Amino acid sequence: MTNAIKISALSLLLYSTINAQNLLNIPPALTGTTFNLNVQSGSQSFYSSTTTPTYGINGSWMSPTIIVNKGDSVTLNVTNNLSIKTTMHWHGLHVAPQNDGGPHQPINPGATWSPSFRILNNASTFWYHPHGAGQTDPQVSKGLAGFFIVHDAAELALNIPHTYGIDDVPIVVQSKAFDILQQIAIATNMDTAIFVNGTLNPYFNAPAQVVRFRLLNGSSLRSYNFGLSNGQNIYQIGTDGGLLDTPKTMTRLILSPGERAEVLIDFSGMTGQTIYLKSYASELPTGIYGADTVGSGIDTVHDYEDNFLNGADFTLLQLNITSPTSSPVTSIVPSLVALAPLNPVNATKNRTIVLDTIRLLPSDIPNRADGPFGLNSRSFDMDSINQIAYLNTTEIWTLKNNTLIAHPFHIHDVQFNVIEEHGIALPASQRGWKDVVLVMPMDSVKFLTKFETFTNPTVPYMYHCHLLHHEDDGMMGSFIVIDSSALGVSDLENLDHA
Ligand code: C2O
Numbered sequence: 001m002t003n004a005i006k007i008s009a010l011s012l013l014l015y016s017t018i019n020a021q022n023l024l025n026i027p028p029a030l031t032g033t034t035f036n037l038n039v040q041s042g043s044q045s046f047y048s049s050t051t052t053p054t055y056g057i058n059g060s061w062m063s064p065t066i067i068v069n070k071g072d073s074v075t076l077n078v079t080n081n082l083s084i085k086t087t088m089h090w091h092g093l094h095v096a097p098q099n100d101g102g103p104h105q106p107i108n109p110g111a112t113w114s115p116s117f118r119i120l121n122n123a124s125t126f127w128y129h130p131h132g133a134g135q136t137d138p139q140v141s142k143g144l145a146g147f148f149i150v151h152d153a154a155e156l157a158l159n160i161p162h163t164y165g166i167d168d169v170p171i172v173v174q175s176k177a178f179d180i181l182q183q184i185a186i187a188t189n190m191d192t193a194i195f196v197n198g199t200l201n202p203y204f205n206a207p208a209q210v211v212r213f214r215l216l217n218g219s220s221l222r223s224y225n226f227g228l229s230n231g232q233n234i235y236q237i238g239t240d241g242g243l244l245d246t247p248k249t250m251t252r253l254i255l256s257p258g259e260r261a262e263v264l265i266d267f268s269g270m271t272g273q274t275i276y277l278k279s280y281a282s283e284l285p286t287g288i289y290g291a292d293t294v295g296s297g298i299d300t301v302h303d304y305e306d307n308f309l310n311g312a313d314f315t316l317l318q319l320n321i322t323s324p325t326s327s328p329v330t331s332i333v334p335s336l337v338a339l340a341p342l343n344p345v346n347a348t349k350n351r352t353i354v355l356d357t358i359r360l361l362p363s364d365i366p367n368r369a370d371g372p373f374g375l376n377s378r379s380f381d382m383d384s385i386n387q388i389a390y391l392n393t394t395e396i397w398t399l400k401n402n403t404l405i406a407h408p409f410h411i412h413d414v415q416f417n418v419i420e421e422h423g424i425a426l427p428a429s430q431r432g433w434k435d436v437v438l439v440m441p442m443d444s445v446k447f448l449t450k451f452e453t454f455t456n457p458t459v460p461y462m463y464h465c466h467l468l469h470h471e472d473d474g475m476m477g478s479f480i481v482i483d484s485s486a487l488g489v490s491d492l493e494n495l496d497h498a
């Protein structure tokens with residue numbers, strides 16, 4: 001990187017730190033059981049004198065929030081008004097593979113795709129975004145990503161905030177890169193613009209009471225170390241796929257791309273104050289969050305390490321504390337829901353997924369820091385099935401990262417409980433429901449999961465790295481779930497060698 005570019009990147013950072021002049025966009029909420037999602041193109045004026053082509057759903061930029069209840073039967077009519085193919089994936093939801101919206105369910109230009117399914121997940125913060133073969137990063141970066149919020153009876157009964165956009169606030173953080181013509185660019189180290197809910201330099205008027213934030217890292221490639229500028233506590237109440245048993249008190253919270261966390265922050269008595277939600281990347285130790293020898297921060301993309309996002313603290317959102325609402329939540333709820341993580345004694349299958357590099361030449365070293373990255377030494381192939389799981393079976397998956405950078409691993413269909421990280425067993429209290437986990441360089445993670453409800457011998461689900469250009473470049477595999485009771489013994493033996 002030249003110094004000139006570094007300086008312009010730095011001035012952009014400073015600009016975004018000191019000029020929080022845009023009211024945070026709260027994506028419009030869609031409720032009911034039929035959802036019409038019109039995928040379209042448009043433009044925005046992020047920088048004066050230039051318009052930037054964008055995508056949106058039911059608008060020209062970003063996507064609405066879908067709000068449903070557990071048990072609802074919903075239909076989503078996704079109409080593709082773009083001139084290229086798209087897809088729409090319900091990230092974290094437990095749905096049949098043909099409704100999952102992965103690369104095997106493309107929506108042609110002009111077509112409408114209408115999956116119908118029951119909401120089986122517990123209350124949590126999910127999201128949706130395109131997932132086309134090789135097309136996820138460009139389409140998400142241009143604005144196609146929205147929240148998918150599920151409520152359930154246990155969650156609605158809790159004394160926690162529930163008013164969308166007022167004290168129950170969606171926050172999707174996305175760093176974006178602009179090219180020299182101020183067009184949204186992908187997979188570059190110039191992702192110097194921080195957007196929250198599609199807003200640059202955002203501020204939010206937070207009422208002086210307990211506020212629930214649904215944090216989503218919707219970035220293509222950056223992780224964030226969330227914290228508040230006045231050092232006050234953050235109470236985490238939920239992980240990707242559900243609520244925890246009790247709030248966990250912390251001042252810092254790391255989310256890698258694709259991960260969510262629901263948190264409570266108590267602004268009681270703070271009317272008139274201004275604080276900042278920031279990412280404290282500078283605090284993260286070198287070598288744990290990336291084999292980073294230049295910067296000192298979280299580094300999910302080693303080859304882009306010469307980037308201030310890796311080593312510097314920066315502001316995500318200005319919070320202006322305003323008068324409380326008429327019926328505020330004023331204390332942090334002491335307990336949440338019963339958390340019943342899976343039990344390892346029930347696991348009947350161990351599976352290992354190696355995050356590695358594809359060796360293009362025999363002389364290539366196997367654990368390079370640059371790609372192309374693969375899983376079990378393979379690149380994604382639309383026409384093959386990489387893993388076969390059996391219905392109602394509990395499995396232990398070991399993710400082994402043989403590369404020099406960290407990768408956020410995501411699996412469709414299921415939620416999992418992380419049981420071991422860096423070779424250390426996680427206590428039951430930290431085994432919340434997850435669908436993305438960051439696997440550190442040359443490190444490993446073990447999780448427990450169970451394949452339930454849906455089988456389909458031909459349509460696969462995906463598992464992949466959630467750094468979107470890694471996914472697009474083939475760091476993805478597929479699995480099917482089948483009912484073993486419908487098969488003979490010899491079929492099973494054959495499948496095990498597939
Ligand atoms: Cu958020 Cu397979 O994706």
Ligand code: CU
Binds near residue numbers: 407465467
């Ligand atoms: Cu990756």
